[in-house]
Structure formats: structure tokens, C-alpha cells
Amino acid sequence: EFELYFQPKVDLLSLQVVGAEALIRWHRAGYGMVPPDVFIPLAEESGLITKISQWVAKQAIEACKSWHNLGLQHITVAINLSEVDFRRGNLPQKLLNYLSDAQLAPHYLELELTESMIIDDVSHVQRQIQQLHAKGVSLAIDDFGTGYSNLGYLSKFNVSSLKIDQSFIKNLDESEHDYHIVKAIIQMGQSLGIAIVAEGIENDVVAQKLKKLNCQFGQGYLWSKPLNNDEFIA
Ligand code: C2E
Ligand code: CA
Ligand code: CA
Numbered sequence: 001e002f003e004l005y006f007q008p009k010v011d012l013l014s015l016q017v018v019g020a021e022a023l024i025r026w027h028r029a030g031y032g033m034v035p036p037d038v039f040i041p042l043a044e045e046s047g048l049i050t051k052i053s054q055w056v057a058k059q060a061i062e063a064c065k066s067w068h069n070l071g072l073q074h075i076t077v078a079i080n081l082s083e084v085d086f087r088r089g090n091l092p093q094k095l096l097n098y099l100s101d102a103q104l105a106p107h108y109l110e111l112e113l114t115e116s117m118i119i120d121d122v123s124h125v126q127r128q129i130q131q132l133h134a135k136g137v138s139l140a141i142d143d144f145g146t147g148y149s150n151l152g153y154l155s156k157f158n159v160s161s162l163k164i165d166q167s168f169i170k171n172l173d174e175s176e177h178d179y180h181i182v183k184a185i186i187q188m189g190q191s192l193g194i195a196i197v198a199e200g201i202e203n204d205v206v207a208q209k210l211k212k213l214n215c216q217f218g219q220g221y222l223w224s225k226p227l228n229n230d231e232f233i234a
Contacts, residue, residue, distance in 0.1 A: 001027050002052070004059045005226035009078070009197060009219050012211045019076035021112070021219065022060040023226045024052070044084050053085045058098045061109065063229055065102040070233065078110040078140060083117045086124055092131040099137075106136035110160070113139065115147025118157055126157065133158045140197070145185065159194055161217075166200025169220075173205040186213050 006020040026034040043049040057079055064077040085091055099106050111132070118125055118141075129139055138160040146165045153159070164185055168178045182198070189196040198210050201220030210218060 001029060002055065003027060003228060004056060004063065005228055006063070006077075006232040007219055007226040008224050008232070009076075009217055010223050012207065012215060012218050018074065018217065019078060019110070020064075020232060021078045021080075021226075022056060022063075023080070024056055025226075040082070044082050047084065049082050049084050050088065053079075053081055054094055056080075057095055061095075061098045061102045061104050064108055065104045067233065068104070068108075072233075076108045076110055078112050080112045080142065081117075083125065086117075086128050089124060089128065092128050092135075095132060095137065096135060106132075107138065110138045110140050112142040112163065114142050115144065115153075118153050119147065119150055129157055145181065151188075154192060154194065161195040161197055162189055163197045163199050163219075164215075169198050169200045169206060169210075170202070172209055173203065179209070182210070182215075183213050186210075186215050190214065 003025045005023045005025050007023060008017040009019040009021060010016070011018050024036050024040075026036070026039055028034050040049065040052075043052050060077045060079050064075065067075050081091075095109070096106070099109060111129075113125075113129075118129070133139065139157060140161040140163055141154075141159055142163050143165040144162040145168055162185065164182060168182050168185075171178055172182060186196050188194075195217060196215050197217040197219060198206075198215050199219050201207050201210070201218045201222045203222060207218060207222055
């Protein structure tokens with residue numbers, strides 16, 4: 001009943017699709033769609049998330065390889081992970097196995113983690129992230145700006161991108177306050193050599209503002225909702 005959807009990540013200058021974020025969907029028989037916000041927290045509590053994340057990772061890696069085989073060669077794929085996924089310690093080996101089974105180079109895979117997952121540390125998370133980074137897998141900080149922002153972890157974890165939380169992007173066309181926060185995050189990213197992705201871009205005014213601020217990448221309904229694999233390829 002699970003299906004993996006993909007939302008394109010767009011280069012704000014060229015408007016090319018450079019990657020996709022994998023987002024899980026549950027089509028529950030006799031009920032309809034259960035949103036991930038509802039069942040992911042329950043899966044984390046019960047420990048079932050470990051199996052779900054492995055399924056997501058394998059599907060996402062295989063899909064990415066299939067896009068490359070269709071000639072969409074530069075596209076990367078990002079998956080969302082939970083802290084629970086790191087508890088057993090075998091996540092790096094699993095991910096590297098899926099990559100090698102699919103013959104996909106590790107630098108096409110990005111892991112999205114939230115700030116709290118790596119700050120509360122949790123040295124076991126750190127060790128596994130470093131193991132994966134050494135093989136070429138990259139790390140993105142999801143929902144950036146909503147955690148405690150002890151920014152020391154940015155260099156410690158070799159973070160390659162920051163995804164600015166939707167709550168700052170949503171009202172960028174109206175809120176001066178949000179505009180200055182977003183501007184500061186983008187400037188910080190530039191000085192540290194960390195790519196910036198703005199999430200939740202719904203209109204062109206916001207996209208143009210972000211482009212003027214030199215934000216590199218964006219995601220949002222302006223371009224596309226998350227799509228099933230066939231729709232994403234099209
Ligand atoms: P997230 O990782 O922050 O994902 C972004 C969410 O924002 C997605 O909701 C996406 O559909 C939505 N979104 C994208 N563009 C826009 C926009 O322009 N406007 C608005 N209003 N929303 C937009 P979704 O797919 O319902 O996922 C919700 C959350 O569930 C995700 O937030 C993530 O934390 C979690 N999640 C989804 N799939 C997975 C998964 O495979 N594993 C894990 N651990 N968590 C997942
Ligand atoms: Ca995410
Ligand atoms: Ca997010």
C-alpha cells in the first residue's frame with residue numbers, strides 16, 4: 001500500500017530539475033490516503049520506521065538509477081530519515097548495499113535530517129553520517145531555522161545543503177521579518193559553501209525574491225507537487 005512520490009528540486013537560475021525529494025504515500029485500503037505526518041510519528045514510536053526507511057531508500061535509489069538510464073543523468077535523489085534509523089548502526093552498510101546493487105554512484109544520494117537529530121547527539125548518528133560522507137553520500141538539514149541552531153554542527157557534519165523551512169518562505173512576499181531571516185541564511189550558506197534550498201515556494205513573486213537573494217535551489221507547488229514515478233519522469 002506504500003508508494004514513493006517525488007517532488008522536483010529546481011535550479012532557480014536555469015529552472016532545470018536537478019534532483020528529487022522522495023516522499024512516502026500510504027494508500028490504505030478501504031480508507032484512502034494516510035498522510036506521512038500522521039503515520040511516520042507512529043512508525044517511529046513503534047520502531048517500524050526502520051523497515052519503512054529501508055524500503056524508501058531502496059525504491060528511491062532504484063528510481064534514480066532508472067531516471068539515469070532514461071537519459072536524465074544528472075538528477076539526484078533525497079530521502080528523509082529519522083533518528084530511530086540510526087539506532088542499530090547498520091544503516092550505512094544497508095544504504096551502500098542498495099547503491100551498489102543498483103549501480104548508482106553514492107554522490108547521487110542525499111540524506112535529509114533535522115537539526116535536532118544531530119544536535120542531541122547522539123554520537124552514533126555522527127559516526128554513521130561521517131561513514132556515509134566518506135563514500136560520497138551527502139547530507140541536507142531539513143526544516144532549517146526551526147531547531148535550536150547551534151550552528152557548530154554545520155562544519156562538524158560536512159553538511160552540503162540547508163533546506164530553509166517552508167514557514168519562512170510562505171510569506172516571503174509580505175513579511176519583512178521573514179525576508180531578513182532568509183537573506184541571512186542564504187548569506188551564511190554562501191560564506192560556508194553550503195547550498196541553499198528554499199522549500200514551499202508557491203508563487204513566482206517569492207521565487208523571484210529568492211533568486212535576487214542568490215538562493216540556488218527551490219522546491220514547491222509553483223513548479224510541482226510530489227508526483228508518482230511516471231508523472232515525475234514525464
Ligand atoms: P518534509 O520533509 O519537510 O517534506 C516537505 C513537505 O511539504 C511535503 O509534505 C511536501 O508535499 C510539502 N510541500 C512541498 N512543496 C510545498 C508547497 O509549495 N506548499 C506546501 N504547503 N507544501 C509543500 P508531505 O509529503 O505530506 O510530507 C510531510 C512530512 O512527512 C515530510 O516533511 C517529512 O518530514 C515526512 N515524510 C514524508 N516522507 C517520508 C519518508 O519517506 N520518511 C520519513 N522519515 N519521513 C517522511
Ligand atoms: Ca524533507
Ligand atoms: Ca522540510
